[in-house]
Amino acid sequence: MTRAFASRSFAFLFAFLTLAVIVLVDTSPARAQGSDFFDFFGRGNSRGGPTYTYRSSPGYSPGYYGGNSGYYGGGGPSIFGRGGGSYYGGSPIQRELVSAPGSFAPGTIYINTAERRLYLMLGNGQALRYGIGVGREGFGWAGTHRVTAKKEWPSWTPPREMLARRPDLPHYMPGGIENPLGARALYLGSTLYRIHGSNEPETIGQAVSSGCIRMTNEDVVDLYNRVRIGTVVVVRN
Known part of the structure; x- marks a missing residue:
């Protein structure tokens, strides 16, 4: 026992x-x-915390200037899959549905650099208004052009004039979240200017660029999905 x-x-x-x-x-x-x-790397969390997964393309269908994307405010689906604002943060200036600031044809992009706003004309007296960053002192411009190219995650080749001012810049940068052109770019005629995204959302509403029109990545994707090549772009100071 x-x-x-x-x-x-x-x-x-x-x-x-x-x-x-x-x-x-x-x-x-x-x-x-x-x-x-x-x-x-987004492969699960055994301790119950958040799991992050990177997605590089928008998760919603294109809606052109008829306004079919389903939202006007700044809290739409995230192109990075997290919802509500871009990977680098939402715009400090919310996207809004407003009264059109003039008699422009539907589909026209009107940019008021003094106001730091871009308007996409929807027709029926309405427009979508976005916050933008514009050219700093000495780099402002005005005129009428057309969108001649659209690119997703564009590469960046600084022009000679910029390299002369900033020899520390790379001569070429492939597209990606670190690229200063951001998630999308609309190219304006034969000019060096573009309407493009930015990985610095805090600069929206400021005059800091070398003449290009900056938007947050979230807003530039929304605009990109609404406009076609050939869209008229009117820029006024």
Whole structure:
């Protein structure tokens, strides 16, 4: 009887020690770091925290200037899959449906650089208004052009004039979230100017560029999906 009792006691102790080892291994720093590694790449989180997954293209259907994208405010679907604002933050100036600021044909893009606003004319006296960044002092311009090209995640080749001012800049940068042209670009005629996205949303509403019209990535994707090549762009100071 004493021998049987000792055998059961030993078995209980062995089971207890095995369970303790499993718990210690599961909560060790090495295991925690392994979980963080997989969580970073969006492959699950064993500890119940958020899981991040990067997506590089918009998750909604195009709606042209008829306003069929389904939203006008600044809280639409995120092109990076997180919802509500771009990867670098939403625009400090919310996109709005407003009364048209003049007699422009539907589909026209009107840019008021002094106001730091871009308007897309919808017809029936209405327009979509976006916040923009514009050229700093000495780099402002005005005129009428057409959208001659549209590019998603455009590459960037700084013009010679810019490289002369900033020799530290790269001579070429492939498209991506670090590219200063952002997620989309609309090219204006034979000029060097573009309406493009930005990875610096805090500059929206400011005069900081070398003449290009900046928008947040969220807003430029919305505009890009609404306009066609050949769209008239009117720029006034």
